[in-house]
Amino acid sequence: MNIQPLKDNIVVSPEKETGKNKTETGIYLPETAESGSEKPQIGKVIEVGSSDEIVIKKGDKVIYNKYSGTEVSLKNEDYLIVKNEDILAVIK
Numbered sequence: 001m002n003i004q005p006l007k008d009n010i011v012v013s014p015e016k017e018t019g020k021n022k023t024e025t026g027i028y029l030p031e032t033a034e035s036g037s038e039k040p041q042i043g044k045v046i047e048v049g050s051s052d053e054i055v056i057k058k059g060d061k062v063i064y065n066k067y068s069g070t071e072v073s074l075k076n077e078d079y080l081i082v083k084n085e086d087i088l089a090v091i092k
Helices: none
Strands: 007-016 041-048 059-066 070-074 077-083 087-091
Touching: 059 070
Parallel strands: none
Antiparallel strands: 007 041, 007 077, 041 059, 059 087, 070 077
16 A cells, blocks of 8 residues: 555545445435434554554554544545544454
């Protein structure tokens, strides 16, 4: 990968949603039709910054807030650069 986050930043590859918005009868619903509160997002850590405070490792599956970070596209792949403090949990 040709991106190295600085300081306490982490590069995450967001999980793709597959059929989550599809009803039992096969109708696809737009995101705006979902009810309930905003849900955290899940992704895989691609690269981590150089801060000593970061306990997240490359390859970890993490949960982060929906509207955190900066979206970046490189070589037709979407990534999110988030701060260490925006990571809510590591999925084991």
